[in-house]
Amino acid sequence: MKMKSLLGIVLSLSILQSCQNDETNIIQNEVNNKGITFSSIIDDAQNSRAYDTSWEANDVIGVFMLANNSDKNVLATNIPYATSKGDGYFVSKNSPIYYPEDNSAVDFIAYYPYSETISDYKNYPIDLSNQTKQNAIDLMTAVNLTNRQLASPQGNLQFKHLLAKLVLNLKSTSGSSLKGIKASISGLQVKGTANLSDGTITPSGEATTFSLFINEEATQAEAILLPQDLSGKLKIKLEQNGQSKEIETEISGNIEQGSKYIYNVNVNYQGGEITTDPEAKYTKWFETPVITESQLNQSNIKYVTHYTGITYDEAPLNGIEIRNYSMLYDTNLKIAYWVSYPLCGWYLEGNIGRTEDWGYDPKIATNLQANLKKALSGYSRGHQIPSGDRQRKDCDMNNQTFYYTNMTPQLQNGLNGAIWAQLEGAVRGWSSGIDTLYVVTGAMPTTATDKQIQYAKDNNGKNIAIPKYYFKALARKVGGNYQTIAFKLDHKAYSDTQYMKYAISVSELENMTGFTFFPSLPSEVKKTLNTSQWN
Structure with a gap:
């Protein structure tokens, strides 16, 4: 069993809000003749998914139909319904359920996984001692279809997980x-x-x-x-x-x-x-890579989060301050290994442009940062979270992208002003038309075969590490499913701007960097690389 949200599926039981009574009567007669069928959706809140969110072909649910009265008489007991295509559209495997001939109202109780031995919906036995087939023990119920009649709009079975x-x-x-x-x-x-x-x-x-x-x-x-x-x-x-x-x-x-x-x-x-x-204890979001206890125990490793100064005004986050970005910063190297942040239209509203407000990060001691007030010899001051990703005018989020902790020494010609800039623009484009694009941008000072760190000099003559390569890891949700992609670009001048040639899977990037990205996503999702989804 894998469940997925299937919004907008029309089932033969559903009665659309049509202005034509004749059309409604035809649909209702079809239900009378062939029996009730169901479609389904899954509660897709992050904290309510115990197993996964997609149906598989031939999954079977059990359905009870009860009288909508104080006695709750059982009118149909444990009728098996199957989704042959795995699309969440369920049809009876044997004899379908029909509405009562007297047109009295009824309630439905549906559950997964189906068991033919269940006769009492109040006493479903649970045994989790064998975990080898998790989809066979992941109990879910749907009890939202109540007070239904043949002439009523039916709606979808809304399944929720009862276990953890x-x-x-x-x-x-x-x-x-x-x-x-x-x-x-x-x-x-x-x-x-x-x-x-x-x-x-x-x-x-x-x-x-x-x-x-x-x-x-x-x-x-x-x-x-x-x-x-x-x-x-x-x-x-x-x-x-x-x-x-x-x-x-x-x-x-x-x-x-x-x-x-x-x-x-x-x-x-x-x-x-x-x-x-x-894993260490730290404030984390969907896009935050894993930080381990040993990493945070190092005095030179700092985990920092910057906020926008604006709070959410809707439940369930009402009153909570909205994040700008987070970073894992090395005070010895004077660069961040990664910067993670969400990207959506809200962050881009306003087109404030570049504030050019270069300055020290107030959350880290000044003497532990590079002085990058002026450009470096031979390198530009390359943003990790781009100024262009934070364009809202009613807060200081763009100013925060000009903190020195967000900068690395980066070649301008052929990289920062060329292929890297093109990739940053593509990332902003990929954030449109969806709820949120989750981004991790990073810079690595060593590789698997080159452990020698090279340095540039900041404005005070202090060493700042020169990255060997840059990377991005991206995740977004489209049509109920997550898509991921990553990029790895060596720190060199490129003669082209074809960033897609350097696309890799998120899993490959994890193996290169040693970081774990988007830890709440299944490994199968992070292994998948489908560049056509991002073209």
Whole structure:
């Protein structure tokens, strides 16, 4: 099972708001003759996706039809409906459900995954002890279709997840494969019952130990979790070649229904010992690359976020300050490894132009930054987040792009003023027509084969590292699905501006840089490179 949001699908049951009564009668007669069919959408909020968001061909749901009265008499029990094409359009596998002949109102309860043994919608058994087929245990319900009659507009079944999801992103830092690694959790209940009508989950089993599902590449461990109270922080045990290591997560108090928990851990297996470098605690957004504890423990590594000074005025973020960008800055090298930020029309409104407000970053001590008030010898002051990506007039977000921490020594001719500028313009174009484009721009002072760092001199004669290459990682959501692409350009003068020749997958860029980009996205999405989506 994979579920996806299918907005605007018209089902034979749906009655469109037509001005022509004859057309409506034809649709209603069709439902009378062939029985009820359903279409579906999934609650696509980030915190309510436990497994994924796409149906697969031949997925089956179970449907109950109840009388819309105080007794809630069951009029149809656990009728299987299948989506043959995986498009979320469900048709009965056997005998379809019909509306009552007396035209009385009814309610529908639908659930996934289907089980032919279910006869009581208030007592659905849950058993999560076997995690090998997660789509077979990812319980969801749709109870939004109430007080329906043949003449009523039907609408879509709106499915919500009743369980929780844990994703552990694993990354080897020793160069060796993690294949064969195992992950397990102890002390959790994995059995219980669900009331499909109101979503109530009742744990009913003893606490036990169970294994997480590990993908084929051993880059991700996953588990569907039963909502329940916790006595302490949730811990995960890693095992490889007879060695083990316990990881303590920040999940405490309880496991919340419908939540998705994502943790990122660097794993080093050398000399018969497992060591881990878990994700640090820091303010993060969708576009923020993973920062590990060991990175933030280095005195020269600074994680900084700049805000716009404007707050959201709509729920659920009402009153929260809107971010401008974040960066991971090295005070020894005097450059940022990456700058991450969202890009949409809101940030581009106003066309303020270049404020040229060059200055020190107020969030980092002045003596730890390069002085770039004037241009460098042989190099331009290359923005990482471009001035052109922050054009709004009613705040200081463009000024913040001129902080010295956002600059690197960059060749102007053939790069900063040519192919790199063309790529920046394309990025702005790719942000139109969608909700948000998520961008990570970075500069790396070394490569896998060249570890020698070269320096330029700032206005005070201090060293500032010269990047060996620049990169961008991009992600956007189109039609309910995420698209990703990355670019890697060596620090040299190019004779052309064909940036698409330098497109790579986000996964490839992760392997080059050692950073984990868009950690909430599945690895399959980051491995995919389809340049036609970006042309």
